[in-house]
Amino acid sequence: MPRPILYDYFRSSAAYRVRIALNLKGVDYESRQVDLRAGDQRSDEYRALNPQGLVPMLEIDGHRLTQSLAIINYLDLRYPNQPLIPAAAADRAHVVAMAMAIACDIHPLNNLRVLNYLKNELGHSQDEADAWYAHWISEGLPALEAMAKPQAGKFLFGDAPTGADVLLVPQLFNARRFNVPIDDYPTLLRAEENANKMEAFAAAHPDRQQVPA
Numbered sequence: 001m002p003r004p005i006l007y008d009y010f011r012s013s014a015a016y017r018v019r020i021a022l023n024l025k026g027v028d029y030e031s032r033q034v035d036l037r038a039g040d041q042r043s044d045e046y047r048a049l050n051p052q053g054l055v056p057m058l059e060i061d062g063h064r065l066t067q068s069l070a071i072i073n074y075l076d077l078r079y080p081n082q083p084l085i086p087a088a089a090a091d092r093a094h095v096v097a098m099a100m101a102i103a104c105d106i107h108p109l110n111n112l113r114v115l116n117y118l119k120n121e122l123g124h125s126q127d128e129a130d131a132w133y134a135h136w137i138s139e140g141l142p143a144l145e146a147m148a149k150p151q152a153g154k155f156l157f158g159d160a161p162t163g164a165d166v167l168l169v170p171q172l173f174n175a176r177r178f179n180v181p182i183d184d185y186p187t188l189l190r191a192e193e194n195a196n197k198m199e200a201f202a203a204a205h206p207d208r209q210q211v212p213a
């Protein structure tokens with residue numbers, strides 16, 4: 001089988017999730033940068049591969065997979081070492097709910113195309129767009145902290161990383177990048193710290209990726 005190809009962007013948090021999952025599973029892959037700042041994701045060439053015009057996309061096992069949660073789910077079934085989603089129904093629902101609190105209720109509101117639409121089409125200033133960005137993180141993370149706390153250990157659920165941590169680490173990276181305060185979330189910060197001690201997480205960090213020229 002050829003090496004999987006990740007259509008990637010160093011600062012994309014959705015792609016960062018998939019890089020972490022691939023690393024946790026020990027999958028060797030090729031990263032192809034799609035330059036989001038240059039708009040390459042909207043090119044006819046890229047949309048012919050992924051009609052949504054978003055990263056990540058993963059070519060693997062003859063499939064072309066999109067949507068980071070679907071990709072992580074595929075990887076978890078395909079490579080059962082280091083399970084990312086627990087088997088027991090209630091645990092599974094809990095971990096998926098934490099992942100979705102980020103993937104569905106924080107991240108999409110703060111996507112590049114949403115921020116560009118606020119500024120370019122609706123005429124909002126950079127300060128207003130920044131306030132919008134901070135608002136949705138500051139609304140989402142306290143809820144995630146409360147969801148995680150009762151069953152957290154070293155990680156958001158127990159003492160091993162799950163898909164919830166795979167989503168958490170890029171989201172906290174984004175929060176810091178935009179100077180959104182995160183000191184009030186000790187459970188999230190503990191999980192992040194433990195995750196970043198693992199090479200699978202550390203190697204996926206934006207600072208360790210290629211940067212498009």
Ligand SMILES: N[C@@H](CCC(=O)N[C@@H](CS)C(=O)NCC(=O)O)C(=O)O
Nearest residue numbers: 012013014054055056067068112113
């Ligand atoms: N729900 C998608 C979101 C993907 C997504 O929003 N990707 C962003 C980067 S983090 C993107 O490609 N943005 C391009 C744009 O906004 O034009 C997933 O989880 O894969």
